[in-house]
Amino acid sequence: MVLDFKAVQQQHANNAHHNLSVSKLIETALQRKEGVLASSGALRALTGKYTGRSPKDKFVVQEPSVMDHIAWGAVNQPISQLQFERLYQKAQKYMAERELFIFDGFAGADSKYRLPIRVINEYAWHNLFVRQLFVRPTKEELQAHQPEFTVIALPGLKADPAVDGTRSETFICVSFEKKVVLIGGTEYAGEMKKSIFTVLNYLLPFQGVLPMHCSANVGENGDTALFFGLSGTGKTTLSADPNRRLIGDDEHGWSDQGVFNFEGGCYAKCIGLSEEKEPQIWQAIRYGSVLENVVLDEDTGIADYSDNQITENTRAAYPVDYIPGALIPGVAGHPNVIIFLTADAFGVLPPISKLTKEQAMYHFLSGYTSKLAGTERGVTEPEATFSTCFGAPFLPLRPSVYAEMLGKKIEEHKARVYLVNTGWSGGPYGVGKRMNLAYTRAMVSAAINGSIEQTTFVADPVFGVLCPESVPGVPSEVLVPRNTWEDKAAYEAKAAELAERFIQNFEKFSDMSEEIKSAGPRRK
Structure with missing residues (x-):
C-alpha cells in the first residue's frame, strides 16, 4: 500500500512548503536558527548528540511480500506491522502541529531504473540536504511527479522503547509494502540518504541491476x-x-x-580537508552546500576542517555539478x-x-x-x-x-x-x-x-x-x-x-x- 499523500497534503495544507528553492530553504533555515552561514557561503548545521548513523536503530517491517527475501538479523532487524503502524500514527499527529518541507525528486540518474521519491522534513536544512543529494527533477518532470517511495524525517519525534518496541528513542523503519521510510529521534541527515540506498538495494536486483x-x-x-x-x-x-x-x-x-x-550530489567527509590535497571538494563547499558539524570561527565564519571537537565525522553535502566537469x-x-x-x-x-x-x-x-x-x-x-x-x-x-x-x-x-x-x-x-x-x-x-x-x-x-x-x-x-x-x-x-x-x-x-x-x- 502506497502512502496516501493526498490525505497528508490536505491535513497539512497550511503548514507544508513544497519544493522550495535553494535560496528560500537557506533563508528559512537561517530564520529558524537551524544553522549559520560559513564564510564560504555554505550552510553549517549541527546534528546534536547523534553525529553519525544509528545502525542498531534501523528496522525492516515484517510484511508478507518481503519475508522470504530479507536477510533478517543484526543488520535487517524485524519490526512488526503493528509497531510500525503505531509509529506512523504518532508521526501523523506530530506532523499536524508542525511546519513541513517537502522535496520531490528521484533516486537514480538512469530514467529506466530511477525511483520517484518524496521526502517530508521537519527541518528546512534537512530539506536542503535532500534537494542537493538526490536527483532534482526538471519543471516538466515535477508536474508529472508521482512518488513511489516516501521518506518522513522527524528528528523531534522520539520513540518510547517500552511502548514502540524500538531499541532507543531513535528509529529508522523501512516498510516495503507501504513504501515508506520513517525516521525519528536523530538529526543526522545521512540517515535519509542511506535509507533510500537500502530501498534501492532491495528493489534493483529483481530488475537485474x-x-x-x-x-x-x-x-x-x-x-x-x-x-x-x-x-x-x-x-x-x-x-x-x-x-x-x-x-x-x-x-x-x-x-x-x-x-x-x-x-x-556528493556527501564528502571533510575532516582534515585541505585545498591543496582535495581542491575539487574544497571548491564545492560554497553557497548551496551543507556543512554538518564543522567547527567555524565565531568571528569570521571560516571553517576549521582540522577541528574534531564535535566529531571526526564532519561532512559536506553539495550537488554533483559543483564538481567541475562532472558527468550530468x-x-x-x-x-x-x-x-x-x-x-x-x-x-x-x-x-x-x-x-x-x-x-x-x-x-x-x-x-x-x-x-x-x-x-x-x-x-x-x-x-x-x-x-x-x-x-x-x-x-x-x-x-x-x-x-x-x-x-x-x-x-x-x-x-x-x-x-x-x-x-x-x-x-x-x-x-x-x-x-x-x-x-x-x-x-x-x-x-x-x-x-x-x-x-x-x-x-x-x-x-x-x-x-x-x-x-x-x-x-x-x-x-x-x-x-x-x-x-x-x-x-x-x-x-x-x-x-x-x-x-x-x-x-x-x-x-x-x-x-x-x-x-x-x-x-x-
Missing part, C-alpha cells in the same frame, strides 16, 4: 572506474580526479547498459577497472594488489576495512571490521545475491579488479602512518590507465593477492608492507592475526563455492 556502495568516474575515452569502500576509505577523494569526469561519489547501479549514479546525467558504460578500498588498521595489507575474479568475490563478500572515528555512534578510533559487500548496513538481501551478480558482471565485461589499502603503513594504527595520499593516487592512476600491468606481479605469501614490483611515482619498498615495518616479527604476527580474522569471518558464507572460499588468506 547490481546496486553498489561505490564512487565512479569516467575518462576521456569512456573508460569507467568504480571505487568500493566504506565511509572514510577514500571513495569521494579518489573519484574526484581533475583528469576524469565524476559520475558520483557513493552509490551506483550496474545494469545491462552500464553504470549509473543513484544520487544528484551520471550515466556511463561498463567499468573497465574496479577498485576495492580498505583502510587497514593492522597495517599489513599491500597498498595495491590485483585480484582474480574469485578473489574479487571473496574480498567483496568480506568487505574488510576499519570503521573510522565518528561514522557510527560510539566509534572513537579505527576498529577493524568486515562489512559485507562494502556496505552491510544497507543490504536487505542475502550477500550471495550481490556477490554472484558482481562475479558475473566482472567476467562478462572483463573488468580488472584491484585491492587498494588506504589505511596504515609501517605498523598498525598508533605505530605506523596513514598511507601517503600522493602514493595512493599514483597507484590508482596506474591501475586505471593500465600501466600497472606492465610490471611483474608477485603473490603475497599470506593474503595470496598479486602485488606489483613497481608503480611509477611510488617507492618500491612501500609496495611490500613487510619492508615498511622495523619489527619484522611483529609484522608476521599481525599479518597472521588479520588472515585468521578473514578466515573466521568467511565461515558465515557457507553457500559459496569452494573456489571462492579458497581465494582468501592462508593460515601458516
Whole structure:
C-alpha cells in the first residue's frame, strides 16, 4: 500500500512548503536558527548528540511480500506491522502541529531504473540536504511527479522503547509494502540518504541491476572506474580526479547498459580537508552546500576542517555539478577497472594488489576495512571490521545475491579488479602512518590507465593477492608492507592475526563455492 499523500497534503495544507528553492530553504533555515552561514557561503548545521548513523536503530517491517527475501538479523532487524503502524500514527499527529518541507525528486540518474521519491522534513536544512543529494527533477518532470517511495524525517519525534518496541528513542523503519521510510529521534541527515540506498538495494536486483556502495568516474575515452569502500576509505577523494569526469561519489547501479549514479550530489567527509590535497571538494563547499558539524570561527565564519571537537565525522553535502566537469546525467558504460578500498588498521595489507575474479568475490563478500572515528555512534578510533559487500548496513538481501551478480558482471565485461589499502603503513594504527595520499593516487592512476600491468606481479605469501614490483611515482619498498615495518616479527604476527580474522569471518558464507572460499588468506 502506497502512502496516501493526498490525505497528508490536505491535513497539512497550511503548514507544508513544497519544493522550495535553494535560496528560500537557506533563508528559512537561517530564520529558524537551524544553522549559520560559513564564510564560504555554505550552510553549517549541527546534528546534536547523534553525529553519525544509528545502525542498531534501523528496522525492516515484517510484511508478507518481503519475508522470504530479507536477510533478517543484526543488520535487517524485524519490526512488526503493528509497531510500525503505531509509529506512523504518532508521526501523523506530530506532523499536524508542525511546519513541513517537502522535496520531490528521484533516486537514480538512469530514467529506466530511477525511483520517484518524496521526502517530508521537519527541518528546512534537512530539506536542503535532500534537494542537493538526490536527483532534482526538471519543471516538466515535477508536474508529472508521482512518488513511489516516501521518506518522513522527524528528528523531534522520539520513540518510547517500552511502548514502540524500538531499541532507543531513535528509529529508522523501512516498510516495503507501504513504501515508506520513517525516521525519528536523530538529526543526522545521512540517515535519509542511506535509507533510500537500502530501498534501492532491495528493489534493483529483481530488475537485474547490481546496486553498489561505490564512487565512479569516467575518462576521456569512456573508460569507467568504480571505487568500493566504506565511509572514510577514500571513495569521494579518489573519484574526484581533475583528469576524469565524476559520475558520483557513493552509490551506483550496474545494469545491462552500464553504470549509473543513484544520487544528484556528493556527501564528502571533510575532516582534515585541505585545498591543496582535495581542491575539487574544497571548491564545492560554497553557497548551496551543507556543512554538518564543522567547527567555524565565531568571528569570521571560516571553517576549521582540522577541528574534531564535535566529531571526526564532519561532512559536506553539495550537488554533483559543483564538481567541475562532472558527468550530468551520471550515466556511463561498463567499468573497465574496479577498485576495492580498505583502510587497514593492522597495517599489513599491500597498498595495491590485483585480484582474480574469485578473489574479487571473496574480498567483496568480506568487505574488510576499519570503521573510522565518528561514522557510527560510539566509534572513537579505527576498529577493524568486515562489512559485507562494502556496505552491510544497507543490504536487505542475502550477500550471495550481490556477490554472484558482481562475479558475473566482472567476467562478462572483463573488468580488472584491484585491492587498494588506504589505511596504515609501517605498523598498525598508533605505530605506523596513514598511507601517503600522493602514493595512493599514483597507484590508482596506474591501475586505471593500465600501466600497472606492465610490471611483474608477485603473490603475497599470506593474503595470496598479486602485488606489483613497481608503480611509477611510488617507492618500491612501500609496495611490500613487510619492508615498511622495523619489527619484522611483529609484522608476521599481525599479518597472521588479520588472515585468521578473514578466515573466521568467511565461515558465515557457507553457500559459496569452494573456489571462492579458497581465494582468501592462508593460515601458516
